[in-house]
Amino acid sequence: MSERPFGTRYALVAVALLVAAGCGGGEPGGEAGGGEAAPMESPVDPATAGHVSAAVTFSGTAPTTAPINMSSERVCAEKHATQPTEQSFVAGPNGGLANVFVYVREGLGDLQFPTPSAAVVLDQDGCVYDPHVLGAQVGQSLTIRNSDGILHNIKASPSENRPFNVSQPVNMDTNRSFSVPEVMIPVQCDVHSWMNAYIGVVEHPYYAVSDANGSVSLEGLPPGDYVVEAWHERYGTMSTNVTVATGQTAEISFEFTDEMAGSYVPIGAPIDLFHPDGHRGVDHP
Amino acid sequence: MMRPSVVVWGVAALLGSAPAARAQVDGQAVYDRWCAGCHGVDGTGNGPAARTMLPRPRDFTTALYQVRTTATGELPTDEDILHVIDVGMPGTAMPGWEDVLSRAERDALVEYLKSLSRFFQGDAPEALDFGSATRGTDEAVARGREVYETVECWRCHGQQGRGDGESAPTLEDDRGVPIVAADLTQSWTFNGGGTVEDIYRRLRTGLDGTPMPTFSDIVDAGVISDDDLWALAHYVRSLSPQRTPRVREVVAAELLTDRPVPQTIDDPAWQTADRFYVPLAGQIVVRPRWFNPRVDGLWVQALHDGQDVALLVSWTDPSESPAPQWADYARRVLEVMGPDDEGAATEPGAPDQLVVQFPQELSEGLERPYFLQGDPRRPAYTWTWQSGGGGVIEGVARGMGSAIPQAPEAQHLRAAAQHEDGQWKVLIRRGLATDDEEDLALPVGRAVPMAFQAWDGDNGERGNQGAVSTWYFLFLRQRTPRAVYVAPPVALALTLAFGVLLIRQTQRSAGAGGRSGPGESAQFEASTSTEDGGIR
Numbered sequence: 001m002s003e004r005p006f007g008t009r010y011a012l013v014a015v016a017l018l019v020a021a022g023c024g025g026g027e028p029g030g031e032a033g034g035g036e037a038a039p040m041e042s043p044v045d046p047a048t049a050g051h052v053s054a055a056v057t058f059s060g061t062a063p064t065t066a067p068i069n070m071s072s073e074r075v076c077a078e079k080h081a082t083q084p085t086e087q088s089f090v091a092g093p094n095g096g097l098a099n100v101f102v103y104v105r106e107g108l109g110d111l112q113f114p115t116p117s118a119a120v121v122l123d124q125d126g127c128v129y130d131p132h133v134l135g136a137q138v139g140q141s142l143t144i145r146n147s148d149g150i151l152h153n154i155k156a157s158p159s160e161n162r163p164f165n166v167s168q169p170v171n172m173d174t175n176r177s178f179s180v181p182e183v184m185i186p187v188q189c190d191v192h193s194w195m196n197a198y199i200g201v202v203e204h205p206y207y208a209v210s211d212a213n214g215s216v217s218l219e220g221l222p223p224g225d226y227v228v229e230a231w232h233e234r235y236g237t238m239s240t241n242v243t244v245a246t247g248q249t250a251e252i253s254f255e256f257t258d259e260m261a262g263s264y265v266p267i268g269a270p271i272d273l274f275h276p277d278g279h280r281g282v283d284h285p
Numbered sequence: 286m287m288r289p290s291v292v293v294w295g296v297a298a299l300l301g302s303a304p305a306a307r308a309q310v311d312g313q314a315v316y317d318r319w320c321a322g323c324h325g326v327d328g329t330g331n332g333p334a335a336r337t338m339l340p341r342p343r344d345f346t347t348a349l350y351q352v353r354t355t356a357t358g359e360l361p362t363d364e365d366i367l368h369v370i371d372v373g374m375p376g377t378a379m380p381g382w383e384d385v386l387s388r389a390e391r392d393a394l395v396e397y398l399k400s401l402s403r404f405f406q407g408d409a410p411e412a413l414d415f416g417s418a419t420r421g422t423d424e425a426v427a428r429g430r431e432v433y434e435t436v437e438c439w440r441c442h443g444q445q446g447r448g449d450g451e452s453a454p455t456l457e458d459d460r461g462v463p464i465v466a467a468d469l470t471q472s473w474t475f476n477g478g479g480t481v482e483d484i485y486r487r488l489r490t491g492l493d494g495t496p497m498p499t500f501s502d503i504v505d506a507g508v509i510s511d512d513d514l515w516a517l518a519h520y521v522r523s524l525s526p527q528r529t530p531r532v533r534e535v536v537a538a539e540l541l542t543d544r545p546v547p548q549t550i551d552d553p554a555w556q557t558a559d560r561f562y563v564p565l566a567g568q569i570v571v572r573p574r575w576f577n578p579r580v581d582g583l584w585v586q587a588l589h590d591g592q593d594v595a596l597l598v599s600w601t602d603p604s605e606s607p608a609p610q611w612a613d614y615a616r617r618v619l620e621v622m623g624p625d626d627e628g629a630a631t632e633p634g635a636p637d638q639l640v641v642q643f644p645q646e647l648s649e650g651l652e653r654p655y656f657l658q659g660d661p662r663r664p665a666y667t668w669t670w671q672s673g674g675g676g677v678i679e680g681v682a683r684g685m686g687s688a689i690p691q692a693p694e695a696q697h698l699r700a701a702a703q704h705e706d707g708q709w710k711v712l713i714r715r716g717l718a719t720d721d722e723e724d725l726a727l728p729v730g731r732a733v734p735m736a737f738q739a740w741d742g743d744n745g746e747r748g749n750q751g752a753v754s755t756w757y758f759l760f761l762r763q764r765t766p767r768a769v770y771v772a773p774p775v776a777l778a779l780t781l782a783f784g785v786l787l788i789r790q791t792q793r794s795a796g797a798g799g800r801s802g803p804g805e806s807a808q809f810e811a812s813t814s815t816e817d818g819g820i821r
Contacts, residue, residue, distance in 0.1 A: 072451055151437035
């Protein structure tokens with residue numbers, strides 16, 4: 001996709017990382033100001049922009065999700081009114097499928113976007129990651145929060161980015177960031193083997209995660225043709241073409257089906273840079 | 286760590302020899318010859334021998350290195366990579382190469398390993414500043430124990446550090462294969478080294494690619510202080526013996542003269558009895574083989590009272606197999622480690638087991654039965670203990686796994702077992718002599734060959750698939766003859782008396798100018814020789 005020389009991007013990322021990480025591997029509470037380090041205006045004129053609205057649904061037989069036995073972790077068990085279940089499949093009442101990462105995969109050309117100064121937050125609350133699926137921009141600060149006050153370790157295992165594995169034995173925040181795009185980065189807690197999450201890292205702000213109604217909106221896109229991809233941890237990826245016109249909201253839909261169970265699920269697959277053909281996912285028509 | 290290598294490089298640069306030497310060595314050739322067998326020609330850790338190893342050999346393409354001086358997720362420095370090549374990784378199959386390869390070869394290897402991953406294209410990583418160790422006072426160790434509680438090390442490593450924490454059965458490494466929480470009571474098996482400095486560094490950097498996280502962030506956040514982290518390192522170090530245990534061939538059983546052998550595990554007599562360390566290795570001779578033994582060593586204590594002998598054998602084992610919470614762990618171990626050998630275990634659920642083995646008959650020479658439970662010509666006489674209340678059974682074996690239990694009326698062993706904080710303690714007692722001709726009578730004052738085998742059922746071990754030792758000896762000490770205690774003081778006293786008398790005599794004769802009478806001198810000699818005779 002992008003033909004920009006690596007050097008520029010890495011330099012920006014390196015600066016952002018330095019700010020984010022401080023000098024000794026992370027300064028908790030410190031704002032990671034990717035935006036401060038590289039002040040940049042958005043290249044998109046809001047007056048000409050359009051939007052994409054996606055409906056993500058699931059049809060077929062819903063898989064069973066195992067209940068999580070938290071009896072050994074009283075602090076967490078008490079935070080849940082009912083016994084929590086694993087989050088690999090969360091569907092809404094009207095066929096909506098939650099926790100689907102939807103993002104613009106192609107079509108932005110050489111546009112460069114500022115790194116948001118606000119951090120995205122990954123909370124650990126009741127021995128569950130909240131949210132279970134989230135997105136971040138390259139270089140954007142990710143605040144990992146322990147709201148449980150018991151030991152969690154946060155282990156991110158990317159393949160394009162560098163990994164990390166941080167312990168949080170008390171209520172605290174830890175900041176990290178990722179330097180290159182990667183969909184998706186798995187995160188897990190080794191103390192509580194049921195805890196896992198996925199982070200999608202892209203170079204632009206056009207990503208969102210579906211809610212229980214399955215709805216997603218990508219706002220403020222410059223007019224043009226795009227490839228939008230939807231990623232689900234069980235059913236893999238689907239992509240669709242969409243044309244965005246000024247002031248209009250283009251509607252697209254992704255219908256995941258039970259037949260897609262067992263599909264190739266790209267995890268830690270590169271989007272560009274090292275694999276210019278896009279990632280190695282198999283697209284469903 | 287850094288300073289010596291800087292000096293070395295400085296000297297090398299002055300001499301101008303290092304760059305020239307490096308240019309001459311082909312790192313890939315060194316790698317292909319010495320490393321590819323395990324790490325694979327492509328560096329992905331999938332060499333022909335990799336299947337017999339857990340943890341699996343490092344995949345160099347991911348640039349994930351456990352032992353570093355850099356922050357979590359950062360690349361290792363060249364010195365970090367060289368250090369691991371030099372000293373190896375204790376507790377794993379990775380040996381040290383310092384004595385095998387030249388410095389130039391090892392340097393070339395570092396460069397080649399880096400070339401296997403695109404991550405090494407950027408700037409060189411920087412080592413963290415670790416400061417210097419605090420003093421390992423009793424207060425520091427006590428504070429370290431508190432920190433161990435605060436930062437919840439016990440979650441994986443267990444209350445007493447034996448890798449038996451509640452999260453231990455679910456752990457896996459970056460390749461998704463099961464990984465154990467380190468047994469903190471065996472510092473000589475710590476992957477990154479067992480000194481206080483090594484431990485502190487691992488706490489600061491984490492062990493990337495494993496579940497072990499960094500604790501730098503909580504120091505930066507002020508949750509604990511840097512001194513606290515050093516205290517934790519001192520505490521962890523204190524869980525292991527001060528020195529790596531020396532392997533002694535002879536397990537000596539002291540003679541108890543004023544009491545019978547202990548019948549219980551918590552009998553105070555065990556606290557003073559000498560402890561002997563017996564290393565174990567996977568049974569890889571007889572099929573089905575086992576390359577991943579959990580039990581890598583036993584502590585053996587022995588006492589006898591002239592009538593009975595008692596052995597107390599202790600070893601780290603996180604669970605009392607079969608434990609439900611470990612069943613999935615065992616299944617995963619079998620998936621990745623099950624050899625293709627016929628008859629290999631495929632299902633978890635086996636108990637833990639200990640075998641103590643002797644020759645069925647002592648030979649006059651040095652000949653012993655085959656170390657794996659004897660052979661048809663020279664059978665082994667075995668004591669087999671199993672978890673789950675099965676007690677301990679006497680048997681006779683003519684080869685690994687062939688033990689036939691003796692008849693119920695011919696069983697003479699008494700056992701007690703205790704599993705606590707990730708450790709088994711098994712006490713086995715028997716009369717030195719029994720009424721059964723099939724049993725080996727245990728002679729006092731003579732070295733009796735003895736060997737051990739141990740199984741952890743929750744590690745997927747059963748049948749022939751366990752850990753084994755080579756032959757050792759059990760030596761029941763003799764009653765010490767009273768003369769040993771009496772003779773030296775008597776001899777000393779007499780020598781002293783003789784000396785004093787001799788000096789006096791000499792002084793007197795010198796002063797008087799006269800001679801000593803021959804009668805007196807003869808008297809001394811006579812009395813001395815009489816005592817000598819008595820001693821003999």
